[in-house]
Amino acid sequence: MSVGPSVATTPIPGLLVLRLPVHGDSRGWVKENWQHARMTALGLPDFGPVQNNVSFNATRGVTRGIHAEPWDKLVSVASGRVYAAWVDLRAGSSFGTTFAIEVGPDTAVFVPRGVGNSYQALVDGTVYIYLVNDHYVPGGSYPALNLADETVAISWPIPLAEAEVSDKDRSSPRLSGVQPMEPRKVLILGAQGQLGRALTALYPTATSLDRGQLDLTNGAAVRAIPWHDYDVVVNCAAYTTVDEAETIAGRRIAWEVNAAAPAVLARTAAEHRLTIVHYSSDYVFDGRQLGGGYSEDDPVAPLGVYGQTKAAGDFAVATAPRHYILRTSWLVGDGNNFVRTLQRLAREGASPQVIDDQVGRLTFSDELARATQHLLTSGAPYGTYNVTNSGTPRSWSEYARRVFTQVGRSPDDITPISTEEYYVDKDGVAPRPRFSVLSLAKLTASGWVPTDADQALDAYLAKKPAR
Known part of the structure; x- marks a missing residue:
């Protein structure tokens, strides 16, 4: 009997973990990455995605650092595995709350606007995809947090000293210097x-x-x-x-x-x-x-x-x-x-x-x-x-x-x-x-x-x- 998708809450309000059935055989596998009727019935927001992005990470250790974009997104892995960490950078009582899990093809995560998200590739050739409900505009600014912030203390499987991190992400401020994202x-x-x-x-x-x-x-x-x-x-x-x-x-x-x-x-x-x-x-x-x-x-x-x-x-x-x-x-x-x-x-x-x-x-x-x-x-x-x-x-x-x-x-x-x-x-x-x-x-x-x-x-x- 086929088991359907399921949704679990996290310590960060609105951040939801979606477990996806992956159907495979000798040819490979297939999954429903976004199925509006089933997933909204489970409690996932009807967030109206308008853009689909793909992130290819060539080598193990590529780490993309903690950005809180001004849109909602649904993130899932197409190939490989990532260690994913989130920090709530929204104004309010949950500011600074963290959550982290390892994500493979059988998992997707709904990330609300203003929650900082970061992904560390655990194998070469990792690909993850994300649906967003607003169009990316070059030059936009939004909160970012330093990957090595001692306050949130994320336990990266691959030490940041050995990871591939951009100069911009290494220069992001600590939590005390982050301007929280205000609600719409x-x-x-x-x-x-x-x-x-x-x-x-x-x-x-x-x-x-x-x-x-x-x-x-x-x-x-x-x-x-x-x-x-x-x-x-x-x-x-x-x-x-x-x-x-x-x-x-x-x-x-x-x-x-x-x-x-x-x-x-x-x-x-x-x-x-x-x-x-x-x-x-x-x-x-x-x-x-x-x-x-x-x-x-x-x-x-x-x-x-x-x-x-x-x-x-x-x-x-x-x-x-x-x-x-x-x-x-x-x-x-x-x-x-x-x-x-x-x-x-x-x-x-x-x-x-x-x-x-x-x-x-x-x-x-x-x-x-x-x-x-x-x-x-x-x-x-x-x-x-x-x-x-x-x-x-x-x-x-x-x-x-x-x-x-x-x-x-x-x-x-x-x-x-x-x-x-x-x-x-x-x-x-x-x-x-x-x-x-x-x-x-x-x-x-x-x-x-x-x-x-x-x-x-x-x-x-x-x-x-x-x-």
Whole structure:
């Protein structure tokens, strides 16, 4: 019976040893060096190799020294044997951790970005091959460690004094002089909005850009971004003026920002193996759902241009292999919004009319930002997720009454009014979904515990508004 491949972990996080079946007879042998379906099922990352390199080592003792390249690689031996050693040169608690084994044709090793790797040929004519998931660019710099570093103390089978080592490798610094490789960064687009500000607070080391700094319709500008520095791009940019989207000028901008720009990002994410996070809206539905809230699998049926453009953006982003589409509703965050407006009106003594036939849940920007972080770090499957605060769905007027109560006004100072009555004398009004409740079952199944919207509202009102 044929025994399949197996994967074992090592002391270095992400460094995996793959044992490969080698099938031989009088003619020689054959093996599956990289078999996507089987190996990813075993836990090997789907790292998307784009280049295959071969290293021929003419004589026993050739030692190639400890380099931490800015890409992932899968290394295996085609002929001969090597003594292989790895040192974690990534920033973090595992910096300096080592692992070494002898490698022959029956072994492959997955080496994550930033882990220094070195190979010493044990016989003449040794050949090893490696798949990498980025193209080699001459002149690039990355961390390297001296082969003789006393801190890691690698036990080379062939003493380095007798080995064939390049002058460059002999001059590499000791561990104390190595600049650790930092992890790839997060890029936040649309960083000046309510959600963008919440995400920037959660990811203080992220690169944050607004539309004025990156025009996604400019191909040259998009290509000029150093995408290899990033592993996640978060798209908070959106055109959300739903009534203006119904005008000739607004319709064009809405399609450009909400549909065309996400399509560019999706193509870029696929090309550079990025994870893309994109935010959608309850407006992709017509609001005529009966029973429970909308699930992620319900068909979209937008009523107006804004919802149509958001749905188109969802379809585009879903083409990226690594994507999270977060559908949300009734966003409240740092800046002007429904809650702050009602809070101000309450303090000014106004008694406003507020719509009572549109029902949904508030979503606070810090809740949406933390849910984003949860999906990115928990290993949740890629796809679409509904994200709002939890609790009892309410109408806009019910939330308004709660705001007035918390400010010290009577809730009876809020006059409920229908959507038709509210907009009776207004022109160019976009249709709104009457039912905007989104089911949170898929998100909670991933391990997320949402915050009740009423509790979040009370906490939000207790904070001083941003100026």
